[in-house]
Amino acid sequence: MRKGLLLIFILMFSVVLAACGADENEKGSTESSESAEKNTSDSKWSEIQESGEIVVGTSGTLYPASYYPEGSDKLTGYDVEIMREVAKRLDLELSFEEYGVDGLLSAIKSGRIDMVINDMEVTENRKKEFAFSDPYKYSYSTMIVRESDLSGIETLEDLEGKKHGGGATTVFSKIASHFGAETKTYGNVANDVYLRDVANGRTDFIINDYYLQTLALKALPDIPVKLHPDLKFHPTESAIVMPKDASTLKKKIDETLNEMREDGTLTKISKEFFGGKDASKKPEADVKEIEGLDL
The missing domain is CATH 3.40.190.10 (Periplasmic binding protein-like II)
Structure with missing residues (x-):
C-alpha cells in the first residue's frame, strides 16, 4: 500500500514538474519571440546610429516640398528643411537621394534609402507595406x-x-x-x-x-x-515613410516631429515655403470626401 502511494506521489510530482517545465518553455518561447521582434524593430535604428547618417529619398522636383531654387545647386523645400531639422535634433548626418516619384517607395524596399519625404500621402494600402510618421502636413x-x-x-x-x-x-x-x-x-x-x-x-x-x-x-x-x-x-495627411518593421526609428522620428510642432518649428518652416500659410495644421476648408476610393 505504501509502495502504491509512493508511486502515485512520484507520478503526481512528475506531472507538476512537467507542467512547470512547459510553462517555462512557453515563457522562454514568448520572450524569445518578443526579443526577435524587438531586434527587428531596432535593426534599422541601430544601423542608422552605427553609420551616423540618415539616407532619405526625395524627388528634388516637387516645388515647394523638395526642389532646387533657380540658379542654386542646394536642395531645399518644406519637406527637405523639416528633414534637416529632424536629423539635427537626432544628432545625425543627412544625405538625400533623388528618385522619380514612382521609384521612391521601391527604394525603401530595396534598402537603398532609410526613408522617404516627398509630400507622401498616408493611405491604408501603403500602411500595409510601410510605416509612417505622424503627419507633418495636412x-x-x-x-x-x-x-x-x-x-x-x-x-x-x-x-x-x-x-x-x-x-x-x-x-x-x-x-x-x-x-x-x-x-x-x-x-x-x-x-x-x-x-x-x-x-x-x-x-x-x-x-x-x-x-x-x-x-x-x-x-x-x-x-x-x-x-x-x-x-x-x-x-490628406503627408508623413515620412519608413520600412514597415522600423518601430524604433518611427518612435524617434515621431518624438522629434512632436517637439518641432510644440515649439513652433513646423509652423515657421511651413510659412516660409507656403506663402505665410500653416500647412502643419488641418485646413478649415469644406473638403469633399470621395466615396468608394480604394487607397
Missing part, C-alpha cells in the same frame, strides 16, 4: 485645368474620358482613374512640363495637393492654366 486635393474653359470640367464626374498628367503610382492618378480618366505618366520632370501640357491640350487636368498647386501656379504665371474654382476634395 491638406486636400485640387485640380489644375485650362484657364479658357476649365478643360470642360464642372464636376469630378466630368473627368471620365479626360487625360490626367501625373505619376503612375500616385494617389492623384488613382483618383483620376476612379472617375474614368487616363493618366499620362512622366519621369522626374519639373512643374512647368505638367502645366504646359495642360495648356496645350496634351492633357486636360492635373490633380495634386492644394498648397503645391497654388505655389506652382504663382511661380509660373505665364502658363494659361488655373486652379478649378469649385473642386476641393480628398483631405
Whole structure:
C-alpha cells in the first residue's frame, strides 16, 4: 500500500514538474519571440546610429516640398528643411537621394534609402507595406485645368474620358482613374512640363495637393492654366515613410516631429515655403470626401 502511494506521489510530482517545465518553455518561447521582434524593430535604428547618417529619398522636383531654387545647386523645400531639422535634433548626418516619384517607395524596399519625404500621402494600402510618421502636413486635393474653359470640367464626374498628367503610382492618378480618366505618366520632370501640357491640350487636368498647386501656379504665371474654382476634395495627411518593421526609428522620428510642432518649428518652416500659410495644421476648408476610393 505504501509502495502504491509512493508511486502515485512520484507520478503526481512528475506531472507538476512537467507542467512547470512547459510553462517555462512557453515563457522562454514568448520572450524569445518578443526579443526577435524587438531586434527587428531596432535593426534599422541601430544601423542608422552605427553609420551616423540618415539616407532619405526625395524627388528634388516637387516645388515647394523638395526642389532646387533657380540658379542654386542646394536642395531645399518644406519637406527637405523639416528633414534637416529632424536629423539635427537626432544628432545625425543627412544625405538625400533623388528618385522619380514612382521609384521612391521601391527604394525603401530595396534598402537603398532609410526613408522617404516627398509630400507622401498616408493611405491604408501603403500602411500595409510601410510605416509612417505622424503627419507633418495636412491638406486636400485640387485640380489644375485650362484657364479658357476649365478643360470642360464642372464636376469630378466630368473627368471620365479626360487625360490626367501625373505619376503612375500616385494617389492623384488613382483618383483620376476612379472617375474614368487616363493618366499620362512622366519621369522626374519639373512643374512647368505638367502645366504646359495642360495648356496645350496634351492633357486636360492635373490633380495634386492644394498648397503645391497654388505655389506652382504663382511661380509660373505665364502658363494659361488655373486652379478649378469649385473642386476641393480628398483631405490628406503627408508623413515620412519608413520600412514597415522600423518601430524604433518611427518612435524617434515621431518624438522629434512632436517637439518641432510644440515649439513652433513646423509652423515657421511651413510659412516660409507656403506663402505665410500653416500647412502643419488641418485646413478649415469644406473638403469633399470621395466615396468608394480604394487607397
